[in-house]
């Protein structure tokens with residue numbers, strides 16, 4: 396027997412260029428075991444083709460469908476409706492915070508992606524650069540020359556949830572600092588200067604909101620604390636190094 400349907404109101408943040416942000420409500424019937432992204436897609440498919448949002452893989456690998464659901468950062472493709480609302484209630488969906496809104500629910504992640512590149516935390520590497528045991532030698536399709544290595548899926552949820560990122564657009568933010576922690580500071584003075592700068596790891600307030608929302612168990616807050624230890628250690632070493 397299929398589960399009983401719920402009647403909910405999907406309340407969606409709308410904002411086109413030059414328009415003041417506002418909410419629009421879309422009443423609909425849902426299966427509570429569907430995901431929030433399914434409900435958003437239903438609005439686009441049957442109610443309003445102008446709704447703009449990002450999505451791709453539908454299985455929490457690409458990180459594209461991050462949004463704020465009832466004020467909490469979620470990957471909407473893996474967030475069941477029954478976990479975030481109830482029958483007869485309203486379900487609010489907004490774009491991630493601390494990113495410029497491109498349109499409706501879609502945000503501009505460009506600066507974030509280039510900061511990840513700057514600290515050397517690329518989500519996708521050419522196979523030739525990958526440190527993996529016994530790399531396959533028989534792939535020949537173009538796309539198979541690249542491989543995803545990192546656990547961070549670059550969804551941006553941690554940046555949206557971060558209270559320090561809300562105070563400064565220049566702050567590198569949790570995912571970027573977590574990515575830097577993986578790179579090692581010993582022989583990388585440029586990276587050391589970057590993470591030890593005004594917009595680097597000392598801006599973190601240790602709120603741990605990033606770790607709470609991360610869907611990929613990266614634990615950025617713990618990595619930032621580890622990075623602080625690395626920086627202090629490296630600074631001391633450089634201070635007392637014999638000429």
Ligand code: SF4
Nearest residue numbers: 547548550551553609
């Ligand atoms: S650290 Fe976690 S929350 Fe932040 S971008 Fe990476 S996967 Fe997303």
